Amino acid sequence: MAEIKKAAVIGAGVMGAGIAAHITNAGIPVVLLDIVPKDGNNRNAIAEGAVAKMLKTEPAPFMSTRNAKMITTGNIEDNLDLLADCDWIVEAIIERLDIKQDLYKKIEGTRKKGSIVSSNTSTIPLKELTGGMPATMVPDFVITHFFNPPRYMRLLEVVASDKTRKDAVETIRTFGDIALGKGVVMCKDTPGFIANRIGSYWMQAGLKYALEYGLTVEEADAVGSRPFGIPKTGFFGLMDLVGLDLIPHVSKSMISLLPKSDDYHRITSEPPVITTMIKNGWIGRKGPGGFYRLKKEGGKRIKESIDLQTAEYAPSVKPQLDSLSAAKKGGLQALVETDDKGGKFAWAMISQALVYTAGLVPEIADTVFDVDEAMKDGYGWNNGPFEMIDNVGAAWLAEKLTAAKIEVPGLLKLAAEKGGFYRVENGTRQYLTTKGEYTNVVRPEGVLKLSDIKLASKPVIKNPSAKVWDIGDGVLCFEFTSRANSLDPMTMAAYKDVLKLFKNDKDKKWKALVIHNEGPNFSVGANVGLMLFAANIAVWGELESQVEDGQKTYLALKQAPFPVVAAPLGMALGGGCEILLHSDAIQAHAETYTGLVEVGVGVIPGWGGCKEMLLRFKSNPKLPRGPMPAVAKSFEMIGTAQVSRSAAQAREMGILRREDGITMNRDRLLADAKAKALKLAENYAPPEDAEISLPGPGGAAGLKLALDTLVLQGKATPHDKVVATGLAKVLSGGDTDHTQTITEKNLLKLERAVFMELARNEASLARMEHMLDTGKPLRN
DSSP: OOOOOOEEEEOOSHHHHHHHHHHHHTTOOEEEEEOOOSSSSOTTHHHHHHHHHHTTOSSOSOSSGGGGGGEEEEETTTOGGGGGGOSEEEEOOOSOHHHHHHHHHHHHTTSOTTOEEEEOOSSSOHHHHTTTSOTTTGGGEEEEEEOSSTTTOOEEEEEOOTTSOHHHHHHHHHIIIIITOOEEEEOOSOTTTTHHHHHHHHHHHHHHHHHHHTOOHHHHHHHTSGGGTOOTTTTHHHHHHHOTTHHHHHHHHHHHHSOTTSTHHHHOOOOHHHHHHHHTTOOSTTSSOSSEEEEEETTEEEEEEEOTTTOOEEEOOOOOOHHHHHHHHHHHHHHHTSOSHHHHHHHHIIIIIIHHHHTSTTTTOSOHHHHHHHHHHHHOOSSOHHHHHHHHOHHHHHHHHHHTTOOOOHHHHHHHHHTOSEEEETTEEEEEOTTSOEEEOOOOTTOOOHHHHHHHOOOSEEETTEEEEEOSTTEEEEEEOSGGGOBOHHHHHHHHHHHHHHHTOTTOOOOEEEEOOOSSOSBOOBOHHHHHHHHHTTOHHHHHHHHHHHHHHHHHHHTOSSOEEEOOOEEEETHHHHHHHHSSEEEEESSEEEEOOGGGGTOOOOSSHHHHHHHHHHTOTTSOSSSSHHHHHHHHHHHTTOOOSSHHHHHHHTSSOTTOEEESOGGGHHHHHHHHHHHHHTTOOOOOOOEEOOOTHHHHHHHHHHHHHHHHTTSSOHHHHHHHHHHHHHHTTSSOOTTSOEEHHHHHHHHHHHHHHHHTOHHHHHHHHHHHHHSSOOOO
16 A cells, blocks of 8 residues: 655645645645636745635644645646655646546646545546546546545545555545544445535425424524534534535536436425525625624624524524423434424424435445444534434334335335344444344444443443543543533542552553543533532632642642553643643644633632643753743743644643654544553653752742733733732742752642632632633633
């Protein structure tokens, strides 16, 4: 199998540029080419402009702004020779077959033998793309359909022909999986492939039946989201996100390619409300509004939604439907069986959209598992369509369809007879094949999922806030299970149980610990609600003992006689970040957003975060020596609540060290962390007590001087000054000077004292309450 060491993208539009940026996120240099602009003297202006624009784009296409330097820009008239040493060339130009085929001929004249060429097309079949292609390119050609934005959307649909080299397909699958972090799904060469074929039908059906049954956009989105296992954006929120102007283009393409017998023709329409919205430029988040918009009124931002009948905006109203109440208690089946407009709408979606999907296998993909994975990775669904059918009951659905005189697809009949599309057999998840047999879900080599382990085992340790699992080879996995994976006394109790387990392990069964979970976020930090409750009833002694207990527990884990590897993904904030800082090593998912954010709730890091950042910066060879650089750097980072936008940025911030690892594919994170833990377990020796020299009151005075300037400039609030003054005291070491050293335990004692002083402050309590109520920091 060939290795991709350099790539090229031709077409510097939103998608092409985004693909190029994400390839650099994998550490691979990229050539980015586009046409020569009609005006101006800079023949590379389009590609150069695309890179410059991405450096300002949010959400950021680059995981580090440094990656932009890995892109070489040019144009297709002067610089096709830059393709000569590229291993993979991606075409991402306008969706016109004649222009694409003309480009392929030019590429063939410059590319090296054996290089892979792919198209990012979402509408043109592979057989048409290869129809006029040079014969020598056909074996090296595939479709690689990314979803927008390429960095953040996991799905990569790959389409190959029977003439495509198997090793070329395997190279793309492996690179897409390991280097780009994608969920790679092989698709058949059919219109819309998998995700857009189903997703666009789903949106069209949602629009059609919302109008037919008289639902508001809020009601349709509420019914068609969480009860089905779909993000709360639902139908109309998703169309706003995608862009309403794109929907007719996708539908037109699908209609032109699908046979007249396909139900897509019946479901698709452009009602007056859509025509009016597009005419007025109400195309979603790219415009002034879409189905939803935020309107400024009297200094406030009011959420409005459009009336599907009149195309006029009005303040959004929270849905109140009996069917939604039923769904909360009884799930999807209870939703459908409630006789109101919400129930009728849900039944229409199930009996039309899910039934349509059930009839598409094996036309669009070989397995129901591939379809479910594509919809979860491409559209962010929590449940795939076949998982939805299992949730409502395959036999129940088949019976209800028969009663309604709706044809039951053959695959659904099989599932009804067998008991569903999925089952667990001997601790292994299986899916139903088109032959009516169950087969194991097989993970690629190097993938280890905690969800799979849970099917085959029971936790070694369990309490309401945490579970500990045996993941094999003597490694345990510590999983947070509280709401939002917040940290509380039960979390600390579970940590202590782990320490006892290792201590009493006379047979040396256990070797290492990995801290990891498969939730959307690693941990949002300490449970602020519990902290506020303790403050409101003035049990200050109890609160301080909880802070001290956390400090001791984190320090005990750091100094444990076994290695601890943290494997975060998503947010690792506050106390969650402090876990990373106390671990022997970090194996982070590329999309890890971490930082010490406690100043936002009026306190400072209380579980050793200040201490650990000082130690990290003190040992950073890039910082100048002396007592102040590490202190000033820590003060800046913690005092401004900096949060990384990626694991790469967390490394730039100093939270991840040079030896810490980054995994691009979340499905591989646990396996990578386990391997790192086992490596560390060889001849492991825990770190000794650390001592650090700090500048003392003189250093705190210097930081306070800078803080006073920020207050005068209006960049810091009065309570910012109070919190930052306390932070400066801790980071400077309190009553010490640079000729002395302070131990970890004494620094923790100082940290705890300042934390409690701030926690008693009414302004800090106001920040906590505001954060719990709004999810946003209070600037008081």
